[in-house]
Amino acid sequence: MKANEEASLQKKLRPRHITFMAMGGVIGTGIFKGSSDTINLAGPGVILSYVFAGLLLLVVMSAIAEMATVYPNKNMKDFISLAYGQRLAFIVGWLYCFMWLAVCVIEVIAAGSFLQFWFPDVPLWVLSLASAAFILLVNTMSVGRLGELEFWLAGIKIAMIIIFIVLGGCLLFGIIPGSNPAPYLSNFTAHGGFLPNGWMAILSALLVVTFSYGGSELIGLTLTETPNADKVLPKIVKSFILRVILFYTLPILIICGLIPWNQLSDQTSPFVQVLTATGLQGAAHIMNFILVTAVLSAANSGIYGATRMLHSMAINNEAPAMLAKTSSRGVPVNSLILCAVVLLLGSWLAYVAQDQVFGILIAVPGFVVLLVWISICLSQLKLRKNYPVQPSFRIWGYPYISGLTAICLGVIAVLFLFDASNRISIGACVIFLIILFISSLFKFRRTT
Numbered sequence: 001m002k003a004n005e006e007a008s009l010q011k012k013l014r015p016r017h018i019t020f021m022a023m024g025g026v027i028g029t030g031i032f033k034g035s036s037d038t039i040n041l042a043g044p045g046v047i048l049s050y051v052f053a054g055l056l057l058l059v060v061m062s063a064i065a066e067m068a069t070v071y072p073n074k075n076m077k078d079f080i081s082l083a084y085g086q087r088l089a090f091i092v093g094w095l096y097c098f099m100w101l102a103v104c105v106i107e108v109i110a111a112g113s114f115l116q117f118w119f120p121d122v123p124l125w126v127l128s129l130a131s132a133a134f135i136l137l138v139n140t141m142s143v144g145r146l147g148e149l150e151f152w153l154a155g156i157k158i159a160m161i162i163i164f165i166v167l168g169g170c171l172l173f174g175i176i177p178g179s180n181p182a183p184y185l186s187n188f189t190a191h192g193g194f195l196p197n198g199w200m201a202i203l204s205a206l207l208v209v210t211f212s213y214g215g216s217e218l219i220g221l222t223l224t225e226t227p228n229a230d231k232v233l234p235k236i237v238k239s240f241i242l243r244v245i246l247f248y249t250l251p252i253l254i255i256c257g258l259i260p261w262n263q264l265s266d267q268t269s270p271f272v273q274v275l276t277a278t279g280l281q282g283a284a285h286i287m288n289f290i291l292v293t294a295v296l297s298a299a300n301s302g303i304y305g306a307t308r309m310l311h312s313m314a315i316n317n318e319a320p321a322m323l324a325k326t327s328s329r330g331v332p333v334n335s336l337i338l339c340a341v342v343l344l345l346g347s348w349l350a351y352v353a354q355d356q357v358f359g360i361l362i363a364v365p366g367f368v369v370l371l372v373w374i375s376i377c378l379s380q381l382k383l384r385k386n387y388p389v390q391p392s393f394r395i396w397g398y399p400y401i402s403g404l405t406a407i408c409l410g411v412i413a414v415l416f417l418f419d420a421s422n423r424i425s426i427g428a429c430v431i432f433l434i435i436l437f438i439s440s441l442f443k444f445r446r447t448t
Contacts, residue, residue, distance in 0.1 A: 066395055096309050104132075108128050112125070212248065310335035
């Protein structure tokens with residue numbers, strides 16, 4: 001049954017699809033809206049948080065690429081199962097689904113809030129529900145068409161970021177005159193200095209930055225729908241990491257350079273504030289279109305990640321067998337229906353708790369991403385000793401780099417636990433983790 005079910009997933013994702021689907025999951029609310037939170041936490045020095053988190057991400061992605069060259073036709077969860085058994089894979093798999101579903105709810109509610117710019121009289125829950133319906137409809141397409149659509153959706157926001165970097169750079173150095181004199185690099189040292197809130201603020205910002213980078217590991221789920229994944233993945237990872245770091249660090253540098261860190265508004269996107277400074281007519285409408293596209297793209301990647309993980313777990317008897325059913329297009333239909341129910345509940349949350357829903361959900365993805373990344377690093381550490389074949393791609397500095405990365409991620413996870421602002425979200429994650437652990441004890445009683 002397992003072989004037949006896996007064959008029902010179609011190997012139609014191309015390298016550009018994989019790269020842009022993963023980038024679609026990364027470049028969303030975290031950068032367009034969450035960047036104001038990180039800058040307010042740490043000032044211009046927040047760039048160090050983004051670079052450090054990017055280095056951790058590089059090791060995680062390299063670990064996935066290395067294991068993919070040794071174990072073809074297996075995905076991220078399979079690597080964890082090979083290293084530590086089905087029990088841990090079961091826990092991580094369900095946590096990962098929990099994370100992506102939370103992300104999807106966040107993104108469709110964000111899409112609804114951005115659409116209210118044009119439709120202010122329409123309730124948020126109605127616009128969120130419409131956004132969810134669009135994403136679910138898109139995910140009924142074959143994986144090849146889904147990958148192509150995500151390529152263009154992600155391409156729009158990537159193009160916008162590039163334009164933003166060029167325009168912002170010209171404003172920063174006076175090449176394009178703005179409403180104020182060109183600040184050059186003065187805002188990086190004024191208003192309290194480069195680290196106005198001290199070094200500990202860098203660690204605090206890492207909590208939000210981790211959420212922003214979460215989704216990159218989605219590459220690890222595309223492996224079973226990608227031909228010759230063991231050969232193409234290492235090349236994809238190398239280019240992907242560079243793009244992610246550049247598309248985060250350069251815009252943050254532009255924002256901090258143009259607007260004093262303590263004058264950023266948390267009510268609107270810092271991208272809107274910078275584009276408004278250009279005097280470009282209709283900048284707000286253009287930016288709002290980009291924001292809607294960005295969050296819908298991130299939600300699209302999230303639904304893909306959740307459905308593929310549920311399908312993978314179902315064929316391994318870690319989830320109800322009905323979730324393994326696929327359509328003639330290779331779409332896990334019952335897994336998609338489950339995601340639809342969750343998004344419906346998310347729209348209901350937007351109706352009953354519009355002001356609190358973001359605060360409740362936002363920390364869930366960041367904390368779960370840390371646990372998933374730690375599991376990936378530890379799996380690579382254990383499997384490397386007993387690889388059946390020599391990997392064509394290797395992480396440098398083994399075992400020290402992988403081990404140090406796992407330790408750093410663990411420290412950030414502990415900081416999450418003791419952050420009072422995330423108490424409700426982390427409490428929900430811990431309760432869900434305990435339920436999964438107890439369930440695994442009963443489900444895999446004979447597993448050693």
